[in-house]
Amino acid sequence: MSIFHDLVRFMLSFNMKLQYNDTIMSISKLICAIPVILLLLISQTAYSSSDINIVTTIKPLHGLVSAVVAGTNAKATLLIPANKSPHNYNLKPTDMRQLSRANVIFWTGTDIEAFMYNALGNPRIADKAINFSGLSGLTLLPRKALEGVCPNCKDKNDKHAENMQDIDPHYWLDPHNAIVMIDAISKTLCKLDPENIKIYTKNSLTAKTRLINLNKELSARLATVKNVPFLVIHNAYQYLQNRYSLNYLGAIVVNPGIGLSAKRLQKITAVVKARRPVCIFQEPQINSKVIANIQKQAGYDLYTATLDPLGVDLANDQESYFMMMHNLAKNIQSCLIKDPDHSN
Template identity: 25%
Template sequence: MRRLLCTTLLFSAGLAHAEVPRVATDIAPIHSLVTMVMQGAGSPDLIIPPGASPHSYAMRPSEARAVAKADLVVWVGPSLAPWLEEPMSSLAQGAERLTLQDVEGIRLLTNRSGVAFEAHDHGDHEGHDDHDGHDDHAGHDDHEGHDHSAHEGHGDHEDHDHGAHEDHDHDAHEEADAHEGHNHAPGALDPHIWLDPQNAIVWLDAIAASLSAQDPENAALYADNAAQAQAQLVDLQADIQAELTPLRGQKFVVFHDAYHYFEARFDVEASAAISLSDGAAPSAARLAEVRDVVKDTQAACVFTEPQFNAGLVDALQDGTALKSASLDPIGAALEPGVDMYPALLRDLAAAFTSCLKE
């Protein structure tokens, strides 16, 4: 009888485990957020390994299998990884998709224009700088104050049909043509949406809801995990804000314009980007323009990236003493998992502090 009972319990446990959705995620920061929500039930698969460019990537067989087996795919969206739409359509026809760029309540920004970011308006998304009411998660069920209708030009995502930026196509922007992947044209959606922790806080609810719809038995677990992760990120955001507030007004340039969401959230604004994208070397003319910005703004720091050509920093010096520090928007050196996303934000804040603190 005891053997029969043990066999029954093991069989039941196997059934319960089988009901947990198979989840595939695009990049490590999103994988980390989904891992936070799935703790105690399962773990997601990561499609794009750390260090690989999300803008254009050829999946390995193991990654293709993860997509094919997925019940749910959680990805930033076509603004970041347009190449992923085809394999999702062919390999994961029956899978649900959670496209994070389309989640209601997040802050969306557009690419800044010009070497010196002439359009310093955060993409006309006004009235979202303080995000009142999120310290206690009030309004997370309806995301009050974060509705896309408040983002001029983004209501109902009509302007974010990311295959239809007809006014900003690659033919009109020669530099963008040189870079495979997302559209770097001014006015197109900036896809580095995860670098605003407030967006991640909103996403955690959406992730929990998508998982709960497929796995109602674990809905309470997903909701509790999401709430705990949100509380962690609220505290982390407050810590970073306290760390970076004294640095407001400091002038710096970045390797490429990947940090707008982080800068806008914490009110530390870059003056220029050396390269239009992470995959395109800057022209001599662009370097000259950036050098002028450095001189005119008396910028004290240039933020590099792991793949950055260090010789470009020397080209910007022009008799000035430029400090430098490395930023990585994707967290290539970090171990994927539950702690990865908070570590990514802490590393960005630490780099800002080390390079901009007088």
């Protein structure tokens, strides 16, 4: 009733000379107009509530979030450019402002995004940051299992080593884990923006169905080369190796932000000569000059190809995660298939 009284007073203040009958008529018209006015106000409020600002740290997370928010006003922003490695990224003042203004922040965890330590000291950021590595239901593999060429290597120069957990942080490269992440994204956004709950739920179901099919497609493609040995420059592919039973020998670099010691290079060269991997996979985010040295010392045709676990050249949209995974499988197969002696 207070809204009605205010509207009446507003109207009468501009028409004090109305006759009684005219006033009654005007009030009657106003009463009829009130539902329309309120509907307009409510509609405007609903639109504003759906304009959720989401920040994702890396592109694979951005792709999954984009798949869930498609068709809503929610905005997903990528914090780290895809051509930058999250291992040695440093936050800029603009990044901090972006994190502070977000409604929710999705990130992978401190094992790969050590730059978030300082950001999480700000309560305005920490209170809305969701660390995917803590999700229940994820398949997490131990970090030590991926050091195939140097099981006990620890880099004393890595200032973040003491804060690292004993897990491999590249868990998004398993489609089964991506399904768990989709569920968490959908659940979070449904709470923040209940007016779009039907869209988020429908999108998450669609994304999970696509991830199930993606897993089948990758399994069929990689089965043709699963026995072919290979090395990678960066220890990011254990989840692919584990999910699809690939013959992964190990990684050249423990941490992309730290240089390769002569001692480790000798060990890697010895493994190459003994195990004769068909390919070494490099990455666009990492300087790979060391690969040429290893190729020179191998003494046989050691092929190289590029794997991109972040999707550098892909658009920032709802297709990027699926495209990234397809590209990884295609590039692995196309390189390993070059040696018929190791193929099935």
